[in-house]
Amino acid sequence: MFEELSDRLAVALKKISGRGVLRPEDLEAGLREVRLALLEADVNFKVVKEFIDRVRARLVGSEVAPGLTAPQQVIRAVNLELEVLLGGNAEGLRYSPAPPTVLMLVGLQGSGKTTTAIKLALLARREGHRPLVAALDLRRPAAVEQLKTLAAREQVGFYSGRGDVAAIARSAIDEAKRLLLDVVILDTAGRLHVDAELMQELKHLKAAVPVTETFLVADSMTGQEAVKVGEAFGGEIGLDGVILTKLDGDARGGAALSLRVATGQRIRFAGTGEKPQDLEVFHAERMASRILGMGDVLTLIERAERTVDKDKAVEVEKRLRAGQLTFDDMLAQMRQVSSMGSLESVLDMVPGGGALKGRLAGQDTDKEVKKMEAIILSMTKRERAHPEVIDGARKKRIARGSGVEPADVNRVLKARDAMQKLAKQFGAVNRKGKAVGLPRLFGKGGASW
Numbered sequence: 001m002f003e004e005l006s007d008r009l010a011v012a013l014k015k016i017s018g019r020g021v022l023r024p025e026d027l028e029a030g031l032r033e034v035r036l037a038l039l040e041a042d043v044n045f046k047v048v049k050e051f052i053d054r055v056r057a058r059l060v061g062s063e064v065a066p067g068l069t070a071p072q073q074v075i076r077a078v079n080l081e082l083e084v085l086l087g088g089n090a091e092g093l094r095y096s097p098a099p100p101t102v103l104m105l106v107g108l109q110g111s112g113k114t115t116t117a118i119k120l121a122l123l124a125r126r127e128g129h130r131p132l133v134a135a136l137d138l139r140r141p142a143a144v145e146q147l148k149t150l151a152a153r154e155q156v157g158f159y160s161g162r163g164d165v166a167a168i169a170r171s172a173i174d175e176a177k178r179l180l181l182d183v184v185i186l187d188t189a190g191r192l193h194v195d196a197e198l199m200q201e202l203k204h205l206k207a208a209v210p211v212t213e214t215f216l217v218a219d220s221m222t223g224q225e226a227v228k229v230g231e232a233f234g235g236e237i238g239l240d241g242v243i244l245t246k247l248d249g250d251a252r253g254g255a256a257l258s259l260r261v262a263t264g265q266r267i268r269f270a271g272t273g274e275k276p277q278d279l280e281v282f283h284a285e286r287m288a289s290r291i292l293g294m295g296d297v298l299t300l301i302e303r304a305e306r307t308v309d310k311d312k313a314v315e316v317e318k319r320l321r322a323g324q325l326t327f328d329d330m331l332a333q334m335r336q337v338s339s340m341g342s343l344e345s346v347l348d349m350v351p352g353g354g355a356l357k358g359r360l361a362g363q364d365t366d367k368e369v370k371k372m373e374a375i376i377l378s379m380t381k382r383e384r385a386h387p388e389v390i391d392g393a394r395k396k397r398i399a400r401g402s403g404v405e406p407a408d409v410n411r412v413l414k415a416r417d418a419m420q421k422l423a424k425q426f427g428a429v430n431r432k433g434k435a436v437g438l439p440r441l442f443g444k445g446g447a448s449w
Helices: 003-014 024-040 045-059 070-086 113-126 141-153 165-178 196-208 224-236 254-263 284-291 297-307 310-321 327-339 343-348 353-359 365-377 381-385 392-402 406-426
Strands: 101-106 131-135 157-159 183-187 213-219 241-245 267-271 279-281
Touching: 024 045, 024 070, 045 070, 045 254, 070 254, 070 284, 101 113, 101 196, 113 131, 113 141, 113 183, 113 241, 113 267, 113 279, 131 141, 131 165, 141 157, 157 165, 165 183, 165 196, 196 224, 213 224, 224 254, 241 254, 327 365, 327 381, 327 406, 365 392, 365 406, 392 406
Parallel strands: 101 183, 101 213, 131 157, 131 183, 213 241, 241 267
Antiparallel strands: 267 279
């Protein structure tokens, strides 16, 4: 989402030179570029002005810290102020000491409230709680059915009804108590735009039930419109935080950087994809690092720990080191990486990953992964276990079975060989017989990349 902003900031910060004390002319030239980068990212102009003033105040007349260059000193200041601008958040869900915890989602139609309700439910379940979702958007039967379908698929408790919205919400809470469920998520009505009738309904609902937290669900793709919506809901309903959806999209990032100021509330969560598990706590310091192209390794590790089968990864690692990688192993690894999100989103969290993303620009990486999967699935069980038996005739048969060219089959075979060679290169064994060189992702005793 922040690709353009990251690229512009990188260019801006490279223009700053000088040693010792930062020269005023270098600093102003760099800050001018940073200002343009933020404005082009659709950040509110008042927010940009205040941001630049705070960065300047940190740097004017300051000595370059020991061990840092002048550009690094500026990057540090920009990074710290980005954290402040984004709200300094690292907080997950707050749970009521007297269950059930009631979470109320508000926002415009199309902002992603219904899918976010399920994502929040799964987040609560991962944290050891038992959620129920309540469909309160009665003007749109399709929204009720969508939530019901998603809840059934993810095995989450569901409740809805007819009549007064507040009465349905109270009944949902009673049903949760009866079923010993301790989190109730209210998916409220939305509109194409803010209107008085919607606000009145939401205020009546909030007064009628013991709401623990109220979240504005805002579509990051809408840019400055999301800021106006945030101001309206914050003033009328009262908010405890913002959930920013579609952070994996092509938006320029202005909404994320402006909402904190507009609503007075922090961005608490971010939707990072279409899968039900694609909801993360919005860590401001990690997002600031990602914007500046320095990656987000901690989030990458957390996502991997949540999705990767550690036992399977250990087995594959052993075969990799022994030179026995099968296509079944390769397929399992591909699927586990895919479960962490799109390749682009993973590269966003890898320091320096932006450069590799640039080399992949214009390529449909997800499509290529699916093509590789089809090729592997077209192999026989023996071929997957013993790739060395695949000759020219077998390649042609595999290509026909997967709807590709023999050259595509060759590329998959070469990819496996490359993985095997890389594993041998980094999986050296020391004198005590312990593998070294493969950085551990899950800590002591866990799986390695």
